[in-house]
Amino acid sequence: MEEIKASYPQLGNYCTPLELLFTEGFDVKYIVPPPITKKTLALGSRYSPDYVCAPFKYHLGNFIETIEAGANTLVQTGGVCRLQYYGELHEQILQDLGYRVHFVNMSKVQDTNPLTFYNGLKEINPQMSLQKIGRILPVVLKMFEYIDEAENFIRKNIGFESSKGAFEKVHAAFLGDLRTVRNKKELKSTYRDYMKLFKGIEINKPTDPLKVGIVGEYYTIMEPFSNHYLEKELARMGIVVDRWMNVTNTLIHYPKKQIQKQIKDYAEYPWVATSMATIDRALEFARKGYDGIIHVKSFGCTPEIDAMPILQNISKDYKIPILYFTFDTQTSETGVNTRLEAFYDMIIMRKETKK
Amino acid sequence: MIIGIPRALLYHKYKHLWKSFFNELGIDYIVSPDTNKEILRKGSAYSIDESCLSSKIYLGHVEWLLDKCDYILIPRFSDYSRNGTVCPKFLAIYDLVANTFRDRSINLLSYSINPKVTHVEMAAFLKLGKILDKKKSQSLYAYLKAKQAEKRAHLLEITEQERLLHESKLKILVIAHRYNIWDKYIGEPILNILREQGTVPIIGDIAPQKETLANYTQISETLPWVFNRELVGSIPIYKDLVDGIILMSAFPCGPDSLVNEILIRRVKDKPILNLMIDGQEGNTGMETRLESFIDIIRFKKDECHGRN
Missing domain, CATH: 3.40.50 (Rossmann fold)
Structure with a gap:
């Protein structure tokens, strides 16, 4: 039998824990998906329906790139919005393009009992063992959390580093070393060592820096190429960037009940996808007196579009400026930068008048 | 008391059920007129640009009803259990309307369908009846009558379509x-x-x-x-x-x-x-x-x- 070489599309830096899950848990070779670039988007857009949301196009483009990098088994997850139906169309398009790959669509076993779900997972590798997955899963989950914690720290400090590129250098080394981790002990010590390094980086932070919170749709907020490296741009302007949305806070520890309670004044009923978290965090950033909020989403994302009237009300109620970005395949670099600079000028002026 | 019903989105699916339910209970209601250019224009003005056309039309109908009734009926659907889920729009529409028209003193009347927590249709309508100050038995009767009317209407549609197919x-x-x-x-x-x-x-x-x-x-x-x-x-x-x-x-x-x-x-x-x-x-x-x-x-x- 041909060796199984599996992959899942790139999202932020999460390919590192996924690699661990696939190799040690599912017992297959993992093809690290190529980073998301203009080429990914061009490929994805060419073969996708026009007005589907951008993450669909990125996924499709990245699937093609991973196939070209040697993958023969592709995995698509389920979800609660359009994502739930991505897999079936991705598979169809790839098949129509003539790619002969094994496509594992986890949507088929969504909302089923754990055993059916496991059987669905077994499509990746019929020989996989529950024991192996059980052994590695806690390490994988913890790795997601540590990556998120490290990146939270970076976002809040990278804008103030004394020597340019210091954080990125340590960050890259951290992600590189994580690839060799095989158990919790190694993971913990790697994390501890690198957090020390991160905290040791010399920064020059004013006592009351500008603070901006980012909220929005799952993919666009987490995949930096898809949001035109918005966070980097903000950091360059010397802003503390805060973002709650990540895998830890949604897939691993999602505080659904708490969120529902907190946003009661604005939303009576529970919503799907990331919209409730968007509202909840915007409210939290507003209450904490942040200088501004940036809302990001891909074009046509219904849950996030519906959250916008609420964000507008929060903006009015707490007098906090909110900048709305919609990213699609045509978004221009200059347009994003111009709006970002205008936003920056506005929040810095507000801050100075407050003083 | 007059209930306003926006002639958009799920109205087209539930009109028979809603109208006969209110008729049976003797409750006055008005339905917004057929969609026209002005309704769409108003709805678009109140909508986030990227919203779907159907949702823009919906907001236009809600806007039309604003000063013409005491309550606007906006049900909320989480899913249809085994039959399938719905577009996130239907989960959000109640709160979307409430937030969009927050400054225009809007009163919403709602019922929630969420099979996961046994909010099935009948229970939802009994609750709706209660909000409208009707006895449980009255509401139950009205609901069952309305269900019959709904079924009759659907059968009529099907028969007519059968004829067209020939x-x-x-x-x-x-x-x-x-x-x-x-x-x-x-x-x-x-x-x-x-x-x-x-x-x-x-x-x-x-x-x-x-x-x-x-x-x-x-x-x-x-x-x-x-x-x-x-x-x-x-x-x-x-x-x-x-x-x-x-x-x-x-x-x-x-x-x-x-x-x-x-x-x-x-x-x-x-x-x-x-x-x-x-x-x-x-x-x-x-x-x-x-x-x-x-x-x-x-x-x-x-x-x-x-x-x-």
Whole structure:
């Protein structure tokens, strides 16, 4: 039998824990998906329906790139919005393009009992063992959390580093070393060592820096190429960037009940996808007196579009400026930068008048 | 007390149920008028730009009702259990309206359907009756009567469609959400053009739900949304009886963006036209597209007959 070489599309830096899950848990070779670039988007857009949301196009483009990098088994997850139906169309398009790959669509076993779900997972590798997955899963989950914690720290400090590129250098080394981790002990010590390094980086932070919170749709907020490296741009302007949305806070520890309670004044009923978290965090950033909020989403994302009237009300109620970005395949670099600079000028002026 | 009912979105699915329920209970209600340019203009003004056309129309109807009634009926649906999920819009619409019109002292009347926490339809209507100060027995009776009326109306639709299926004219299956195809402003013009062109439109959404839900997996296995399941499931039922298929969607419908592509790639033996309505253009562009689609079907049909 041909060796199984599996992959899942790139999202932020999460390919590192996924690699661990696939190799040690599912017992297959993992093809690290190529980073998301203009080429990914061009490929994805060419073969996708026009007005589907951008993450669909990125996924499709990245699937093609991973196939070209040697993958023969592709995995698509389920979800609660359009994502739930991505897999079936991705598979169809790839098949129509003539790619002969094994496509594992986890949507088929969504909302089923754990055993059916496991059987669905077994499509990746019929020989996989529950024991192996059980052994590695806690390490994988913890790795997601540590990556998120490290990146939270970076976002809040990278804008103030004394020597340019210091954080990125340590960050890259951290992600590189994580690839060799095989158990919790190694993971913990790697994390501890690198957090020390991160905290040791010399920064020059004013006592009351500008603070901006980012909220929005799952993919666009987490995949930096898809949001035109918005966070980097903000950091360059010397802003503390805060973002709650990540895998830890949604897939691993999602505080659904708490969120529902907190946003009661604005939303009576529970919503799907990331919209409730968007509202909840915007409210939290507003209450904490942040200088501004940036809302990001891909074009046509219904849950996030519906959250916008609420964000507008929060903006009015707490007098906090909110900048709305919609990213699609045509978004221009200059347009994003111009709006970002205008936003920056506005929040810095507000801050100075407050003083 | 007067209840306002927006003539948009799920009105087109539940109008019989709602109207007979309120009639039975002796509660006054008004329904906003047919969608027109002004309603769409107002709805768009109140909407986030990127919202779908159907949702913009909905807000336009809500706006029309604002000063004309005491409560506006806005039910909220989380999903239809085993039958499928709904577009996130339907989960958010209540709060969306409440937030959009927050400054215009709006009173909303709602019932929530959420099978996961046993908020089934009957329980929801009893609750609704309670809010309206009606006795449980009264509400139950009204609900059951309303259910009968709803069933009768559906049967009537089905019988009428059966009759149309036997007509000898060219028949076009229209796959469109009920709230789009029955909308006077964005849906009816299409049906009118089809009829003027001497064809008979067959409405996918009229097909009996039980059959459509048993059939959709022939085309798509993991389709999550119930309204799309019903539409996709109508294709195996009607396909051999019609000459062409029109997929009509409101820009930029999330579910349809994927489902239409699946249909175009998988339904190979009938001509398909993908028609996107954005409410901007006049009818001329659409007329031209529909005409040429029908011409192609006619041409193909003649060609086949010629050969035989």
